Amino acid sequence: MPTIDNGHYRQTNADKQSGFTGRLLYNDVASISNHGPRTALASLPTENQLGKDQGLGFGWEDMGILKIGAEWRYSDRLTARFGISHATQTYDSQEIMFNFLAPGVVRTHITVGATYGMTDNLDLNLAYSRGLSSDISGTDPNLGGQVVATEMSQHKATVGLTYRW
Numbered sequence: 107m108p109t110i111d112n113g114h115y116r117q118t119n120a121d122k123q124s125g126f127t128g129r130l131l132y133n134d135v136a137s138i139s140n141h142g143p144r145t146a147l148a149s150l151p152t153e154n155q156l157g158k159d160q161g162l163g164f165g166w167e168d169m170g171i172l173k174i175g176a177e178w179r180y181s182d183r184l185t186a187r188f189g190i191s192h193a194t195q196t197y198d199s200q201e202i203m204f205n206f207l208a209p210g211v212v213r214t215h216i217t218v219g220a221t222y223g224m225t226d227n228l229d230l231n232l233a234y235s236r237g238l239s240s241d242i243s244g245t246d247p248n249l250g251g252q253v254v255a256t257e258m259s260q261h262k263a264t265v266g267l268t269y270r271w
Contacts, residue, residue: 127173132166132196141165142204143247164208165201170194175217183223187233191215199244202254209256212237219264231266 133139140163153160175189192214197205205211219233237260245251 128171130169130171133168137161137163138166139163142201162204164197164204166196166210167194169196185221187217187219187221189215189217195242197242199242202242202244202256203246203248205242206254206256209258211240211242211256211258212260213240214238215260221268227270229268231264231268233262233264235262236260237262 136159140161142162142165155161171191171193173189173191175187178186180186195213196210215235215237217233217235219231221232222230224230237258239257239259241255241257243253243255246254
């Protein structure tokens with residue numbers, strides 16, 4: 107599992123605004139940080155095969171992240187939240203082949219959410235996150251050097267209830 111370096115955090119209490127910088131340290135995990143195939147898979151030496159200590163990986167580098175968020179308490183019952191995060195790219199175009207399996211190319215996320223106190227003991231929580239479209243392309247040695255690309259965007263919605271006893 108990658109190490110999370112929490113970096114710097116700042117919060118003010120006007121309502122609540124906060125900022126965060128940090129890094130995900132993928133270099134600590136060989137199966138993620140080892141480079142993927144740069145030649146056709148059929149020509150790999152035995153020591154570089156999947157599952158070996160020096161085996162192939164996704165070629166991910168440590169990731170830097172900047173997050174900024176705000177919380178606004180509209181009333182005793184309603185709180186709204188907003189956030190945005192931006193991260194560095196985890197891998198370069200030479201690692202395109204294996205990263206079709208885990209296409210972590212989304213770098214910017216925007217989130218909104220709210221909590222509504224329905225009673226003194228029951229809250230309704232709503233949230234939406236949008237991962238903005240991002241892509242990366244490179245050549246795949248198993249396809250004769252053909253240029254391939256991967257693109258991803260994300261939508262996530264959450265609805266929850268919190269009950270306090």
